Amino acid sequence: MPNNKNIAAPIFIHSLYRSGSTYLFNVFRRSEGRYFCYQEPEHEFLLNLNEDPDALLEVHEDMAESLRHPKLTRPYFWEFHQIQETLNGLFRKTFSFDDFFCLPADVLSTEQTSYFGALIEHAKARPVLQFCRSAGRVAAFKAQFGGAHVHLWREPRNQWWSFKVNDFFDPAVLLIYNAKNIPSALAEIRTRCQIGEIHAETIGDELTFFRQHPLTAAENYLAFFGLWLYSYIEFERHADISISVERLSSDEGYRDEIIRKLEMQGIMGLDFSDADIPHASFAGKEINFYHHIEQLVLQIFQEHGYHREALDQAFAAKEALSALTAASEPHGSADDSVRARRTALRLLDQSTEASARAIASMAKAEQIDAESRLVVAELASTRQISSAQHARMLVAEEQSAGIQAQLNHTQAELSGVREVVREQSASLVLANQEMERLHGQVRTVHGELAAARSLAEERHASMLCAEQVASELRDQVRLVQERLQTTERVADAHRAEALAIALDRSALQEHLRLAEQNLTASRQTADERYASILAVTGEKLALQTELDSTRELVERQHAAALAAQRQMDALSQQLEDIHASRSWRLTSPMRAASMQFSKLFARKRNSAN
Known part of the structure; x- marks a missing residue:
């Protein structure tokens, strides 16, 4: 039976990047008249609300195709544009990354409460908020606004590889590690990976900084899996429904089960029949690369006080999906995928080394340029000093002549x-x-x-x-x-x-x-x-x-x-x-x-x- 008391309550979809969140967002949106859907309410592109709201109507079909997003009938941020006057001046740059974690965990800042509250209050139908950056705020959202909370997740190894579709997602992970109030377990991972710190005027500048300071393949997966494990535990702790996008794509019975659970939360009219997310299996020596890093993350979380039960639950869910993807992929295709991924890992490490060398070369060039400017400045200063000393010498000679004349006069007076x-x-x-x-x-x-x-x-x-x-x-x-x-x-x-x-x-x-x-x-x-x-x-x-x-x-x-x-x-x-x-x-x-x-x-x- 539907839970009638939640029919008008907001719906929160929590996930990380590349988890099928845009697909789930579109499933809600295409159920015409039932839901008013906000795509990534923390996205930095929403800064245009304050200065150029019409930019939110840009479609960017080429980007959607490269990201393998479903074809949308309206622009990503169309709903925001509909209530632009209400939202003007409410969105802040810090919402995207700096405020990723709340402290206390269940309390939103006044600015965030005003902004998300306006989204919910002015929605033209039941509000749906689809997040990719809510792991550190899920408890605060639930405490502040109530509603139904859905956790959408993906097998981490496939998800990590999906991050390589462009150059945004890896730097975005590092920006999350750059946030305020970061939990101690993630702070240790940040230290192990030597992730830098930057708080620039624009998020574009911050992304550029981390693109110029990439991690090695092992560090990259360590940072990603630490964030994946933290997010999985936080979402599972507060979510009303947990959805595996792999099972939603491959198991019809699982789809029906999810539909029933959603209807019990008063969420009707959804169709997942076209769910389809690519997945790969991992075997042999390749697994050792991931397994070693995942065990290190497990040890770090245990040392920082995470309960073994929550950690075991996350690892069990991960292993179950790994087994599912291994059984579904043909053997020959798996071998080709392994070779391709090995090559990609080597290229990733080589790219990181090349970036490091390039950064070192740029730093050396900047140092040489600074030293050259310093030498030029010192030369100019030396010339000025020499000119001043010459002028002082001429003045001293004139003063010496005057003193000698006075001395002669004084000697004559002294004789008298x-x-x-x-x-x-x-x-x-x-x-x-x-x-x-x-x-x-x-x-x-x-x-x-x-x-x-x-x-x-x-x-x-x-x-x-x-x-x-x-x-x-x-x-x-x-x-x-x-x-x-x-x-x-x-x-x-x-x-x-x-x-x-x-x-x-x-x-x-x-x-x-x-x-x-x-x-x-x-x-x-x-x-x-x-x-x-x-x-x-x-x-x-x-x-x-x-x-x-x-x-x-x-x-x-x-x-x-x-x-x-x-x-x-x-x-x-x-x-x-x-x-x-x-x-x-x-x-x-x-x-x-x-x-x-x-x-x-x-x-x-x-x-x-």
Whole structure:
């Protein structure tokens, strides 16, 4: 009895490429008025829905003939064109291969749910969706949309050979291995076969990549059989009906059985009397090629957690069909087929090797081309660098000439400064001689001479030494003032101090002589420093700094001389105050000294003017 509740429910046909899916699609479509059939809803050609929907009406009869498809009364994608406005913008490039596997397995993405939901909702009769890329999504389709699910399958060795009808199906298998969320068993096969990874802008570019990187015959069958076994297990787990296309083509009783099962799902009006799919048998050494690879795939699936019961069921179904095809093919024809397939396998391996050599040659040529471009670029860069260096050299020569001129000018200024320094030094010596009778001033001048010697030896400390000299001068003036006040109060102390000054005079003169020697040494050191400065005339900044320091030294020495003059004026005033004091008679021994100091001071003023 038909299951009435599923009459309007969608029908999903699940298979791999070259399984007779186009034949089954056409069986549904030719049952006029009952079904609205979508051929391969994940096909990349459906991208034209978004840009050029009329392209879906192209018939491509030559392609259909080469693929041994049944003659169709309407274009493959005619139904899509009928509802093009509804589907506009819903189809995505990723539906074809990148989204082959769902994660979680029973959940479709939002975009896929919208697209497939629109196909079902807007079908003009009971919707039939015929898939070749649904193995990783079958659980999600059933959970999302319910409906009746049909598994159409073919004996894998014949199916693999059928893939060789053109250059699309082998790269398409590799694109499935290139998908996201690939199961671990298939991921190991991908690694064993060294299948590359690419996600280009167009599927055409991705197919071209895998056409340029073919597998050997053994790797090719390993990748195919791994996908076949995965798909068989997934489809059988979720399908309501399982159909062997070989038995549908050769066993009339099997056809009737399938018709009854379909009618129980509410699927009526189908006729399989013209089912006819070619098949070949495999025997002898040829079987070893397939058997070894199939056992390897079995081992990989077991290691990745697949239940032995599901694996045994798949292998038993495969072996049953292999026996059926072996019994149906004449012996002589089988021998010819074996020889032809052996030749094809050798040609496939040779083609793979030739492709690998061609790819290596292309890579080498690209490398040589890249290296050539790099050499040309480096040569151009070297020329630019050479031109820049030449320009910098000319600029450097001009700068060198300018620096030499500045150096000559600076040397002339330095000579003048040296002369000023000598004159100032002579003036300072004269001032020191004039103050030789004053004990405090002699010590101050001695400190100043020591500071001058230090400034000549160490340019960096010139300011600090000058400040120290000024401080010492103030201290000595204060000491002289205190001593003069003490002399005013205590005459005996003045006489004792005058006597001490007289006794120390010879010692002070000796100190003055030593100071003059030190000053001479300072001049020699200054000359040596000047010679050093001339040795580094190439360093303009250092020479300018030396010049500034020397000028500052001269100014400070001049300021020190003026300060000494002011101090001598103060001392003279103090001596005049002493002369006018009531202790004049006690200070008579100092009168002679004061008169002599006045004469020296007058001479100093005259020379300064």
